[in-house]
Amino acid sequence: MIAAVSGGGDSLALLLLLRDYLKRAQSGPSLLAVTVDHGLRAEAAEEARSVGRLCAAHGIAHRVLRWEGPKPATGLSAAAREARLQLLAGAAGAADSDLVLTGHTADDQAETLAMRLKRGGGRGIAGIPPATLYDGRVWFVRPLLKVRRSALRGFLEARGIGWVDDPSNRDRRFERARVRQALGEEDIDRLTGQAREAALAREDAGKRAATLIAGAARLGAPGLLYLPHSALQEAERGAAIYTLRILLAVAGGTPHLPDEARTAAILARAGDEGFRATLSRAVIAVRRGRLYIYRERRNLPRLALADGMIWDGRYRVMVRGERKDLALAPFGAENAREAEVADVDAPAGLVRSALAAEPALWRDGRCLGRASEGAVVSLRPVAGPWARLLPSFDLVPARAVAGVIGGATIPPLPWRGHKEENR
Template identity: 45%
Template sequence: MAASPPPDDALSDDGLEHLFTSLNHAAGIIAAVSGGPDSIALMHLLARWRVAGSRPPILVVTVDHGLRPEAADEAAFVAREADALGLRHRILAWAGDKPRTGIQEAAREARYRLLADLAHAAGASHLVTAHTLDDQAETIMMRLARGSGLAGLAGMRRETERRGIVHARPLLGWPKARLLDLCRSQGWRFVEDPSNANTLYARVRWRRLMPLLAAEGLDAERLSRFAERAARADEALDLKAREALEGAGLVEEGGRLSFRGGILASEPLEIALRALEQALRRAGFGLDNSRLNRLETCAERLRRAVGAGEALNLTIAGALVQLDRAGKVSIGPEPPRRRGR
């Protein structure tokens, strides 16, 4: 579903109902609020929506990553603001040692783990974050730079599943500037995170490049539209790959999965690639973007071997992929590797 742009009457009952309509049937809502203008605006909008009708319970949550001395004060600030709005609030701490490299990625993983765990414990079905149109544009450019495929270039979805919890991003069609203006015009107080200006982080560097791209016509709105089109193409290709895999006599038994490998040679390469990826996932072997090149190499080698009637063994992501001379592909765990002295 495409992210809707902010309506002119966003603060009206109808505007808020349109914005949060997918949350009406939630068992409970966890709202992640850091204290910045985006998330503070989200909290205020949720509070107004809440009093306009019978709504699911809302719990505002701030994650203190323990990376800056100001973080504890900022979490306490959000707690006071939430209390003033009649919303419950919790502070979650990311405890333990922190990595020396990749700190933003590690913090993100820790944050979502903590939020999902709390959602399960609280009986909430939905997690809501304040990702914006600008965040979407930055995400697409960062993924493009990493060589991502269509799934990555589809960007963030309005709703996704995260460890059994629905992760909703109702502000994904809103520019950051609109939210900042809203906070200022309504007198909603917020804090500024100095890490948002730290060029050690890739996202900050991309953020500084975005005005230059926009000047050439590649603005956040056009990048978001590109992501929507990529998402449509990605979903269509996934569906065709699933149909091809199901039609290839897919069998799952004894911890192994098998299917007729002819589809890897007869289908277009993109469908063959996705069918192989889906088979690996169904067999319990997850793939991330860093293995996309390896997946492409495996699919191409299997296609050639199927066409030549040859047997082939490959390993990827902890899986052993075996093709026999009859054209049957089977997938199971990679055997332990023998290590020399």
């Protein structure tokens, strides 16, 4: 397993707690500490070396990974976070592991929720999840999420171990630093409790939506989802709206679910024959008691083939060999009109509309055919909201959607029983 260790008190405490646990267990996975140097502070290199010295003193393997290349002028925090995830996931893969542990605490949870509440809440008030699946392959786990930061500092002090305080944690130019300085003890207790309640509510809503998705939603043709209007009518209203939000985001390939109020307005018209609307890059069309959902044809990408990339938020691409001469672009309306759509349980016009937005291989402006399982490239459907990051809150509906669209099997949560051969 990988422990992400910056040199701060939280991550150092995590590292030593893991080392103690594995030493007592006398069996289990090996432990590798990984420090990411973002190259943003001159002191970071020495801090990484300091972590290395501590690891050496405790018999723990250690690697330093550096975020190379130019840094963006805007959105630096988000870019650094994505770079850190990529580097840590890559380290896990190189170590033949699917598990990265981080030192997030109850204090981090409270700060995160305080910031999200300022922005209006929504599904995000569930806070930081105990685990997140990254890129469909590596679990990022937060075992200290219920532990206070002060308790971890006390643990280190008892061992005579110092830690590094990142100056950005005190810099009031950053929102988290301002929130951290404003929260009192009662605030932290209140906010962490609120996050737990919201997480349970989000999981419950996901389970109800998953039941509806697995029981009623179907893939009528490539890129064309449908479900009977009667299934939505008979379901509890909240579950029906949540289900429709999920299916719209999946069909549209968007990373976020559409607005709840706009989705509710569409649901109110879902029984009207011939009704048609667009939301979250998806078209909704009502025909003969069914609600069909597919990707609209605007703003579809044309991308050079690259192994592992996600096309349009809907397909993960696997490329065999270097094929710089090929691009992945939409099949197109003209090609879709000529496609054979017989023996499909859906209106031919809708099938062709969905096909037009499906990926195809192109070379020098000429379509070579729809991209599917083949010698050059293979595609696997993904659910846009969870294509990169799948919070454990949403595991049940994500699995239901994967079953409908033919997505990859989602690995089990990294709790007891995970990877039995490593226990």
